[in-house]
Amino acid sequence: MTQLQLFEAAHNRNGTAIVDATGEHGYTELLDASARVAAQLLGDKDDLAEARVAFLVSPGFEYAATQWGIWRAGGVAVPLGLNHPPPELAYALDDADVAAVFVEAQLQERIAEIAAQRALPVYSTVEVAATPSTPRSLPDLDSNRRAMILYTSGSTGRPKGVVTTHAQIQAQIDALVEAWEWSADDRILHVLPLHHIHGVINVLGCALRVGAVCQFIGDFEARQVWRCLASRELTLFMAVPTIYAKLIAAFNEATREEQAAWSAGARQLRLMVSGSAALPVPTLETWEQITGQRLLERYGMTEIGMGLSNPLRGERRPGHVGEPLPNVEIRRANDRGESVDDDTPGEIEVRGPNVFLEYWRRDDETRSAFRDDGWFRTGDVAVVDEGSYRILGRNSVDIIKTGGYKVSALEIEDVLRTHPLIDDCAVVGVPDDEWGERVAVCVVGNSVDLNLDDLRDWAKQRLASYKAPTLLQVCDELPRNAMGKVQKPTVRERFTSK
Numbered sequence: 001m002t003q004l005q006l007f008e009a010a011h012n013r014n015g016t017a018i019v020d021a022t023g024e025h026g027y028t029e030l031l032d033a034s035a036r037v038a039a040q041l042l043g044d045k046d047d048l049a050e051a052r053v054a055f056l057v058s059p060g061f062e063y064a065a066t067q068w069g070i071w072r073a074g075g076v077a078v079p080l081g082l083n084h085p086p087p088e089l090a091y092a093l094d095d096a097d098v099a100a101v102f103v104e105a106q107l108q109e110r111i112a113e114i115a116a117q118r119a120l121p122v123y124s125t126v127e128v129a130a131t132p133s134t135p136r137s138l139p140d141l142d143s144n145r146r147a148m149i150l151y152t153s154g155s156t157g158r159p160k161g162v163v164t165t166h167a168q169i170q171a172q173i174d175a176l177v178e179a180w181e182w183s184a185d186d187r188i189l190h191v192l193p194l195h196h197i198h199g200v201i202n203v204l205g206c207a208l209r210v211g212a213v214c215q216f217i218g219d220f221e222a223r224q225v226w227r228c229l230a231s232r233e234l235t236l237f238m239a240v241p242t243i244y245a246k247l248i249a250a251f252n253e254a255t256r257e258e259q260a261a262w263s264a265g266a267r268q269l270r271l272m273v274s275g276s277a278a279l280p281v282p283t284l285e286t287w288e289q290i291t292g293q294r295l296l297e298r299y300g301m302t303e304i305g306m307g308l309s310n311p312l313r314g315e316r317r318p319g320h321v322g323e324p325l326p327n328v329e330i331r332r333a334n335d336r337g338e339s340v341d342d343d344t345p346g347e348i349e350v351r352g353p354n355v356f357l358e359y360w361r362r363d364d365e366t367r368s369a370f371r372d373d374g375w376f377r378t379g380d381v382a383v384v385d386e387g388s389y390r391i392l393g394r395n396s397v398d399i400i401k402t403g404g405y406k407v408s409a410l411e412i413e414d415v416l417r418t419h420p421l422i423d424d425c426a427v428v429g430v431p432d433d434e435w436g437e438r439v440a441v442c443v444v445g446n447s448v449d450l451n452l453d454d455l456r457d458w459a460k461q462r463l464a465s466y467k468a469p470t471l472l473q474v475c476d477e478l479p480r481n482a483m484g485k486v487q488k489p490t491v492r493e494r495f496t497s498k
């Protein structure tokens with residue numbers, strides 16, 4: 001019987017795989033539970049033959065057992081977002097054309113009706129866990145078979161299903177295992193959603209691949225995360241910039257004794273990583289002051305896994321995302337697909353075993369995402385400073401064309417965040433007859449003392465004058481998605497709907 005390396009390796013591990021609210025679960029238990037999931041899904045079939053199975057399961061042991069079970073039965077895993085409203089869940093079930101749904105007992109109500117309308121079989125994780133396990137053979141799995149569909153929202157249109165094969169997932173994981181030196185001695189705290197690449201691949205996937213421990217603590221609560229970071233049990237932590245910002249806010253409100261204990265504990269981890277959105281330099285600096293940890297920023301995308309990373313050993317440059325990961329080919333190109341020199345902004349293009357297979361049942365979009373010679377066009381624009389990539393933003397939303405200049409929203413945001421009255425901000429381009437686009441900023445901060453003229457004067461001392469915003473709004477908070485990413489189209493609408 002051919003097994004994926006992931007499962008083969010797990011057979012030889014005696015240690016703990018997952019710690020969650022229900023306790024500690026070993027690799028053997030994970031194999032047993034996933035075999036039960038696989039048996040339930042297979043019924044009297046030999047192989048699910050890439051049938052899509054959606055699952056709505058909270059982060060923890062049951063999630064991992066369900067994911068592995070779908071894979072071991074030969075299915076394609078389609079994780080659903082826990083916070084997705086019914087229409088989004090229905091969209092994923094229809095778009096992926098799923099054959100069955102797995103759901104955790106507490107979440108059954110959320111999906112029961114949607115599944116019933118589509119006459120889909122629904123399996124409850126609790127019931128499956130209670131079925132006696134009878135040994136049965138599981139299908140051979142060629143690593144080039146489809147394994148997973150993750151839904152990704154572009155700036156326009158409905159979410160697209162990004163399909164990866166087992167081999168591609170393994171390549172995405174192996175690059176990180178090598179670059180960040182993952183080992184069975186690691187223990188990571190998992191605080192991310194599990195329908196997104198960051199949580200699925202970088203944290204859970206890497207941990208289970210090497211035999212490490214992945215610890216879950218339920219809903220995000222900053223003080224509890226701090227207590228875990230201070231526990232001296234963890235070696236690794238990975239999060240998005242907004243989580244680091246929330247942890248900093250909780251630290252500032254903590255007592256002196258708590259702060260001392262949290263700082264001392266957090267210093268003991270061997271690595272802390274940030275990604276999925278640009279890490280504001282002030283966040284990096286404050287985090288380093290309070291924990292002694294210089295965050296390692298990396299760049300990636302659902303379609304490619306991770307592409308660029310600052311070094312584990314060596315200088316991690318604020319505002320930069322480092323160099324290509326092992327076995328990932330990266331270049332930057334102009335609109336004609338020609339490579340550009342380091343100082344010229346160019347679109348990041350990626351090639352390698354980590355790059356996804358296709359957008360599910362969207363042949364045209366798949367075709368137009370790749371160049372003829374196989375390079376995947378990320379839509380992200382970057383320059384290279386002394387070998388390290390600096391992301392200027394997404395071509396469609398963060399590169400603003402104003403008065404004949406192309407300016408980076410991310411660069412302007414970095415500067416504006418150093419303004420004493422600004423806590424956070426999002427810069428967008430707003431269509432304008434005269435300028436093409438105008439630089440507009442939505443600011444979280446002191447609305448009483450902030451006005452556009454003063455802000456422009458201040459900005460012009462630090463940026464070329466055409467980069468200084470000509471439109472300003474102050475708001476209580478920026479619109480963000482489940483990964484904490486600012487939703488730029490929504491910010492832009494705030495200016496255009498006025």
Ligand code: AMP
Pocket residue numbers: 152197198274275276277278279297298299300301302303321378380391393394
């Ligand atoms: P997703 O597929 O949801 O992970 O989103 C991927 C996108 O997030 C990329 O195409 C980038 O636009 C953005 N992104 C990821 N990591 C970074 C980073 N370190 N700095 C800036 N943008 C990032």
